[in-house]
Amino acid sequence: MPTVFGKDNKKKELINSLGEIYSRIEKEHQISPGDFPNLKKMQEQLQAHDLNKFQPLKMKLLDAVDDMLAHDIAHLMVLVRQEETQRPNQVVKGGAFEGTMNGPFGHGYGEGAGEGIDEVEWVVARDKPMYDEIFYTLSPVNGKVTGANAKKEMVKSKLPNTVLGKIWKLADIDKDGMLDDEEFALANHLIKVN
Ligand SMILES: [Ca+2]
Structure with missing residues (x-):
């Protein structure tokens, strides 16, 4: 996980490479x-x-993208492939999707979870106003939508539950079981690239 020194390290890394x-x-x-x-x-x-002047959204996303590139995308793509080949579901515990493995999500699938990942930061920022509109229809309380409400929207994607669970885990950056507007935008972007 990124530490408080993450930004400086990132800068050094970038300059060196x-x-x-x-x-x-x-x-x-x-x-x-x-x-x-x-x-x-x-x-x-x-x-x-001074990278510290980047908006919180950007830094959050950079960290999230780091995380994804490190391990989650590979895992996600494996899950998608498993769904496509109709192999037995792998059990993934993921926030709001926990315990609903046999929900009505039988036949959604994606094409290339990695697509657009390089541009994830600006793509999310570009589409955020659109995601915000949906966000505010989900009755946010104190700027956050509950897992249950976010789920109602996310299942419209028809993606398999295993994949949605994984996306949830990636998007709920602070792991509080709810999505704020930035996390929600990220979740929607991940759904879109699936
Ligand atoms: Ca959250």
Whole structure:
């Protein structure tokens, strides 16, 4: 889990690997090195940039994305594949979806849980107003919707319960069993990319 030093470490990591990132992007998109900002200058700018000024949403999402990339996406994709091949459900305990393994979620499935993950941060931010509108129809109390209410909305996706349970675990960042507007937006985004 990210620590209080996470932001500084992230910055160091980014600065140190910037050269590598450049060459990877060059290869992947066939861009000539001359089209990039000067490496040294860019590193200096990053050094001077205070990542702590990022909005909480961004930092939360960065952490969540880190987490996903680290282990959850792989797991999620395995679950999706299992559903697609009609193999027996794997038991996943996940917040509001706990104990409802045999609910009416028989035949939803996705295509590539990893799709769009690189852009998850800005995509979520871009679509947030849309998710907010849904959020406020779910009777939030003190800025949060209950697991039961969020679930009512999430099951409309027709995704299998195993996958929704996993998404719930990813999206309920502070693990309080409820979703605030940012967590709800993240949950909806994860549903969308499934
Ligand atoms: Ca929460």
